[in-house]
């Protein structure tokens with residue numbers, strides 16, 4: 001397990017939960033013994049055998065360049081073969097999302113070296129043009145990442161890689177659900193996901209400049225107390241999350257929210273594993289009545305780049321919502337980050353979650369990017 005090791009810090013996007021958490025997914029894989037990583041008969045043959053010829057339309061003219069796409073099993077690939085793709089991808093993460101992706105890459109490389117990451121690589125005329133991977137978590141397949149380089153025909157490559165992976169994942173008898181959250185710089189995937197029977201949700205990646213003053217003050221919380229995160233809150237916080245996300249769109253996207261056990265797994269991933277950046281306990285708070293460990297609200301924060309925090313969870317118990325507690329939690333976490341000299345705070349939110357989107361916009365968060373979460377079956 002990789003605990004709190006900055007050099008191998010994993011990155012992920014999480015808001016309401018670890019969404020798009022490609023590296024959370026890697027960390028989830030880490031919780032599986034490498035030897036028990038799923039290997040199914042015929043996979044390599046299937047993945048290795050496919051290739052196709054096609055045409056690229058370049059520029060406004062009629063010039064057509066023929067290309068030859070080859071899809072290869074990721075486990076038959078060396079780090080060197082796709083290193084340029086990994087480096088390229090890291091630049092997108094840093095420049096577009098303010099995330100330091102290097103620790104994540106190191107982890108991906110270790111999996112590649114161990115030939116333990118399921119997925120595929122697309123080669124075009126012999127050059128690595130894209131890669132994608134997935135892991136299995138009990139009944140669920142999680143597409144952990146998909147990157148097609150803009151130096152090639154991103155759309156065609158992303159489509160092929162997704163189709164190949166989905167074909168392979170669906171061939172695994174116990175996989176009854178597949179979740180995918182893919183950043184838009186990896187290549188267009190929405191149409192392929194829809195064609196493959198996925199239900200899509202739009203999500204927003206938002207950023208708050210912590211230097212900008214806020215007009216809001218933390219309001220009185222009528223007898224409630226804020227406490228810094230402590231590990232004794234694992235169980236009560238899992239219960240809070242389970243209750244707060246009952247009948248919530250985010251429970252459709254991530255089925256971990258639908259049970260207390262799932263919510264606990266989620267919490268352990270973001271707090272104990274570096275799956276969603278490095279957890280920052282001094283900027284993570286719970287809200288409760290004095291003398292009670294039953295929680296009314298919680299906000300959890302990680303560091304995803306030097307000076308950049310990420311809200312991995314904020315929620316308020318139903319019945320207490322709509323009274324300013326969510327805002328008070330966000331303001332408290334932001335104040336703590338300012339005290340730690342952080343410059344920015346990011347989060348992700350499902351666009352349909354209007355309450356949360358409104359709250360974040362009110363607090364000064366701006367949307368940097370939108371991306372898609374997909375769930376199969378619909």
Ligand SMILES: CC(C)(COP(=O)(O)OP(=O)(O)OC[C@H]1O[C@@H](n2cnc3c(N)ncnc32)[C@H](O)[C@@H]1OP(=O)(O)O)[C@@H](O)C(=O)NCCC(=O)NCCS
Nearest residue numbers: 016314315316321322323324325326327349355356358359
């Ligand atoms: C999102 C959540 C944390 C907000 O906490 P809250 O205590 O309910 O929100 P607040 O009372 O602090 O509201 C702050 C602002 O949010 C917006 N808001 C709150 N309730 C709202 C509602 N029912 N409809 C629309 N906007 C609402 C308002 O803009 C409000 O500002 P106002 O008081 O000036 O009108 C809470 O509703 C929750 O836990 N939801 C379920 C889990 C979740 O969605 N978490 C966020 C995932 S990204």
